Amino acid sequence: MTDLHTSIDKFQFDNVFMNASGVRCYTKDELDELAQSDAGTLVTKSATRAKRLGNPSPRYARLELGSINSMGLPNEGLEYYLDYALNFQKAHPDKPIFLSVAGLSMEENLAMAHTIEDSNFNGLVEFNLSCPNVPGKPQTGYDFDRTQEVLTNLFSFFTKPAGVKLPPYFDLAQFDQMAAILNQFPLKFVNSINSLGNGLMIDPETDTALIKPKGGFGGIGGAYAKPIALANVRAFSQRLDPKIQLIGTGGVTNGRDAYDLILAGASLVQVGTLLQEEGPAAFTRLTRELRAVMQTKGYSAISDFKGQLKVLS
Numbered sequence: 001m002t003d004l005h006t007s008i009d010k011f012q013f014d015n016v017f018m019n020a021s022g023v024r025c026y027t028k029d030e031l032d033e034l035a036q037s038d039a040g041t042l043v044t045k046s047a048t049r050a051k052r053l054g055n056p057s058p059r060y061a062r063l064e065l066g067s068i069n070s071m072g073l074p075n076e077g078l079e080y081y082l083d084y085a086l087n088f089q090k091a092h093p094d095k096p097i098f099l100s101v102a103g104l105s106m107e108e109n110l111a112m113a114h115t116i117e118d119s120n121f122n123g124l125v126e127f128n129l130s131c132p133n134v135p136g137k138p139q140t141g142y143d144f145d146r147t148q149e150v151l152t153n154l155f156s157f158f159t160k161p162a163g164v165k166l167p168p169y170f171d172l173a174q175f176d177q178m179a180a181i182l183n184q185f186p187l188k189f190v191n192s193i194n195s196l197g198n199g200l201m202i203d204p205e206t207d208t209a210l211i212k213p214k215g216g217f218g219g220i221g222g223a224y225a226k227p228i229a230l231a232n233v234r235a236f237s238q239r240l241d242p243k244i245q246l247i248g249t250g251g252v253t254n255g256r257d258a259y260d261l262i263l264a265g266a267s268l269v270q271v272g273t274l275l276q277e278e279g280p281a282a283f284t285r286l287t288r289e290l291r292a293v294m295q296t297k298g299y300s301a302i303s304d305f306k307g308q309l310k311v312l313s
């Protein structure tokens with residue numbers, strides 16, 4: 001029987017699949033649905049200190065090969081998700097979960113990190129450095145000096161297990177530069193990628209941008225993202241200290257897509273657009289399909305093929 005068990009640092013998960021932050025994880029009810037699904041764990045919607053309404057609708061649209069979104073970090077505020085996480089870990093001590101935070105400033109990120117550090121949260125924290133959709137706010141992950149500064153300040157006091165959610169990079173020199181920064185810090189994981197920032201799609205009937213915020217600019221997810229996600233996971237798995245594990249996010253529509261992210265080096269696989277469109281039952285299908293691919297290949301465990309992408313010699 002194929003085993004989908006995986007781990008990050010000391011944390012064990014009985015299944016490689018989980019949601020991508022922002023998808024079906026805004027409310028306690030949505031989070032409970034994820035917890036009851038076949039997913040191995042879950043991550044909360046990226047939190048800001050205070051509750052946010054986010055951008056005006058329409059702010060999400062399904063596309064032929066994925067999705068476009070400019071949600072603008074709508075969320076219930078950090079306390080809401082921290083409260084959920086503390087209750088969850090009491091009820092499910094054997095199921096570690098992820099808490100995602102996305103401060104709109106250095107001060108906000110550090111303030112939220114202090115709140116979490118001072119709490120009894122015993123899961124993993126995902127610092128989102130890559131939201132592309134807050135008007136006027138650049139993606140921290142594209143500013144190397146700022147990233148260095150945020151992580152330096154953060155790890156001057158933060159001791160809980162943490163990682164970062166990165167935007168996609170498209171230049172090998174950027175992989176080198178970013179990996180050199182990330183390797184300086186006690187990160188447990190790097191999650192690549194967030195949506196392909198600031199795409200644009202058009203309604204053919206009305207010649208109008210599909211979504212309202214930012215003149216129609218928004219993050220692109222789904223099948224469009226797969227080759228970029230594979231490259232980013234692979235590039236960082238080749239450059240990061242082995243202590244820093246990869247989470248692969250982007251373009252997962254079936255078991256083979258998940259298998260490919262694991263081949264590229266991912267220890268966990270996050271699902272966004274597909275989960276948004278198919279619901280938590282997607283995890284049951286993905287699990288079945290990944291097991292089938294593994295069986296075909298003669299693998300019985302994730303470790304049999306993780307990071308084993310071959311190249312032409």
Ligand SMILES: O=C1NC(=O)NC(C(=O)O)N1
Pocket residue numbers: 022046069070071072073074128130131132133134194195219
């Ligand atoms: O980090 C994010 N990535 C996205 O694609 N969208 C959300 C958002 O807009 O809140 N945030």
